[in-house]
Amino acid sequence: MTLVSKGIASRPTTERRPGGTYGRVARRKAVLGAALMAPAVLLVGGIFIVPIVMSIWMSVSKWPLLGPHHLIGLDNYLRLFNDASVWRSFAFTAIFALIVTPLVLVLGLVLALIVQKGRPGIGVIRTAIFAPVVVGNAAASYIWLALTDPGAGLVGRLLTDLHLTGAPPNWLLSMASATTLVVLAVLWKTIGFSMIVLMNGLNGIPNDIVEAAMMDGASRARTLWSVKLPLMMDSIAFVATFTFIGALLTFDQFYIITGGGPDSTTVSAVYAIYNTAFTQLNLGYASAISIVFMILILVLTVFQLRLFQSRSS
Amino acid sequence: MPALSFPARSWRQRPARTLDATVVYVMGAIAATLFAAPLATVLMNSFKTPAEASVTPPTYFPHSWSVANYSALTTSSANVAHSVGNSAIIAFGAVVLTVVVSLLAGYGLSRLRFRGSAVLFTIILAAAMVPFQVIVTPVFIVLQSVGLASSRLGLILVITTFQLPFSIFVMRNAFEAIPNEIWEAAEMDGAGPARSLLAMLPLLAPGLLTAGLFAFFSAWNDFFGALILLNDQAQFTLPVVLTSLINGARGSVNWGLLQSGVVVSIAPCIVIFLVLQRQYVSGLMSGAVK
Numbered sequence: 131m132t133l134v135s136k137g138i139a140s141r142p143t144t145e146r147r148p149g150g151t152y153g154r155v156a157r158r159k160a161v162l163g164a165a166l167m168a169p170a171v172l173l174v175g176g177i178f179i180v181p182i183v184m185s186i187w188m189s190v191s192k193w194p195l196l197g198p199h200h201l202i203g204l205d206n207y208l209r210l211f212n213d214a215s216v217w218r219s220f221a222f223t224a225i226f227a228l229i230v231t232p233l234v235l236v237l238g239l240v241l242a243l244i245v246q247k248g249r250p251g252i253g254v255i256r257t258a259i260f261a262p263v264v265v266g267n268a269a270a271s272y273i274w275l276a277l278t279d280p281g282a283g284l285v286g287r288l289l290t291d292l293h294l295t296g297a298p299p300n301w302l303l304s305m306a307s308a309t310t311l312v313v314l315a316v317l318w319k320t321i322g323f324s325m326i327v328l329m330n331g332l333n334g335i336p337n338d339i340v341e342a343a344m345m346d347g348a349s350r351a352r353t354l355w356s357v358k359l360p361l362m363m364d365s366i367a368f369v370a371t372f373t374f375i376g377a378l379l380t381f382d383q384f385y386i387i388t389g390g391g392p393d394s395t396t397v398s399a400v401y402a403i404y405n406t407a408f409t410q411l412n413l414g415y416a417s418a419i420s421i422v423f424m425i426l427i428l429v430l431t432v433f434q435l436r437l438f439q440s441r442s443s
Numbered sequence: 444m445p446a447l448s449f450p451a452r453s454w455r456q457r458p459a460r461t462l463d464a465t466v467v468y469v470m471g472a473i474a475a476t477l478f479a480a481p482l483a484t485v486l487m488n489s490f491k492t493p494a495e496a497s498v499t500p501p502t503y504f505p506h507s508w509s510v511a512n513y514s515a516l517t518t519s520s521a522n523v524a525h526s527v528g529n530s531a532i533i534a535f536g537a538v539v540l541t542v543v544v545s546l547l548a549g550y551g552l553s554r555l556r557f558r559g560s561a562v563l564f565t566i567i568l569a570a571a572m573v574p575f576q577v578i579v580t581p582v583f584i585v586l587q588s589v590g591l592a593s594s595r596l597g598l599i600l601v602i603t604t605f606q607l608p609f610s611i612f613v614m615r616n617a618f619e620a621i622p623n624e625i626w627e628a629a630e631m632d633g634a635g636p637a638r639s640l641l642a643m644l645p646l647l648a649p650g651l652l653t654a655g656l657f658a659f660f661s662a663w664n665d666f667f668g669a670l671i672l673l674n675d676q677a678q679f680t681l682p683v684v685l686t687s688l689i690n691g692a693r694g695s696v697n698w699g700l701l702q703s704g705v706v707v708s709i710a711p712c713i714v715i716f717l718v719l720q721r722q723y724v725s726g727l728m729s730g731a732v733k
Contacts, residue, residue, distance in 0.1 A: 160556070167548050176604075413584065
């Protein structure tokens with residue numbers, strides 16, 4: 131009854147009906163509801179919808195940071211398809227994400243298995259592993275920069291004291307070691323999140339299913355692989371997608387730790403967009419790169435979700 | 444049958460369980476140490492004397508403890524202390540705005556529905572799909588065109604906007620969790636929409652706390668937005684100002700100053716997390732379920 135009257139009341143003709151007063155109240159409520167939504171709509175419209183439309187317009191324009199802009203058709207896109215440096219940064223970003231994501235998943239799962247049961251004192255271990263998650267990306271980058279500095283960094287001192295290296299290594303001299311350093315910094319900051327989500331997934335598996343598998347003589351590894359993992363596919367897919375997109379969007383760590391070096395070999399996609407827009411001051415071209423990058427993210431994400439769907443069914 | 448199998452299982456598994464526990468504690472302790480060590484290191488380094496903090500090879504533990512790096516925050520040319528104020532203003536603004544806007548929107552979405560409100564909700568949620576990083580260039584132009592370029596208010600609005608999909612989702616759920624009878628009781632007492640909302644605030648507190656908590660973390664920790672949208676050195680936030688300590692002079696970084704700045708940057712996050720751990724993790728999970 132209330133459902134029906136609400137539906138009718140939202141139409142303006144209800145005032146003449148016997149329930150007219152109710153209709154007027156309902157309409158006043160609807161107007162008030164719209165008014166209450168207005169700030170959110172204004173913000174999302176102005177700072178999200180408008181920029182999305184604008185980025186398409188900007189991508190087909192010559193749009194310097196200062197001075198007039200004008201339409202140039204698909205020139206920015208044509209330039210993009212022949213711009214080796216942009217594709218190099220896309221490829222680098224994809225490889226980086228493909229390194230980070232499995233590591234975050236596997237290490238997060240191992241830790242989730244360790245801290246899963248609420249033994250006494252486990253809470254402290256969970257908290258310690260999770261704490262870096264709440265540290266900002268920039269702060270985490272400074273921490274790792276300070277830790278691994280060949281002069282004042284404690285990692286170099288530790289490695290030499292353990293005779294693992296003759297002298298403190300300079301991580302930023304090669305692309306491989308610079309990337310390794312960023313991977314470590316990102317793992318440190320994100321594994322705790324993966325651990326908590328996967329722990330939640332593990333705890334959501336009904337106990338009797340696991341016990342039934344054990345009774346049937348399945349080993350622990352077998353139970354994990356064939357029973358637990360398929361039953362927590364939602365958590366795994368969430369961590370994988372979240373981590374993968376996060377890794378594709380990495381900027382702070384590269385900007386602060388490697389500065390894109392050595393020789394611009396560690397310029398991530400967002401870093402390339404940043405450089406194009408705010409160093410080269412070519413906002414139109416930066417928008418074209420952004421749009422192509424966004425489409426690549428969407429394609430990769432859909433592909434990844436498909437992958438997990440087929441694994442769980 | 445269960446009575447029979449129970450002793451049999453516990454006999455078979457008890458030794459394995461104690462072994463399990465040992466393995467869990469050893470591996471857990473190693474992992475916890477690895478994850479906590481960088482935080483402990485930066486904290487200890489920040490209390491070294493400025494000279495000791497930059498010495499090669501570094502000392503593992505401070506030989507002499509000093510707060511000189513912290514007093515340098517206010518005296519250094521980089522003006523780190525001023526930037527802490529900017530970060531605080533931006534975080535405060537973003538938290539207040541996010542909480543208020545999502546409280547109102549959640550109220551409208553769940554109690555005062557109107558035609559199109561469901562569509563608006565979907566559009567707002569969709570905003571979570573497009574990351575800020577890929578539309579930063581037009582956002583910059585939009586802010587410029589409305590006179591909010593390089594202003595703290597502009598950055599607050601941007602951070603709030605990208606926080607809204609999550610916070611409105613949380614607030615809508617908080618409203619939906621209040622039983623209809625309670626609203627009706629308020630209406631029977633003659634309370635209008637405003638008074639009903641005020642009366643419900645205690646019930647909405649957990650949702651408001653979650654919305655505010657995540658707004659704080661995203662605003663206080665924001666680097667990319669502040670780097671691009673703020674161009675006036677007087678408005679730089681803490682994470683941005685710290686880059687000026689490493690850029691330009693990689694050979695002669697003031698490591699003590701940098702690390703005391705980093706501690707100031709992470710301390711509120713760690714403290715808030717430790718106090719509101721449960722709230723934070725459950726908020727994270729509600730985002731994960733979405």
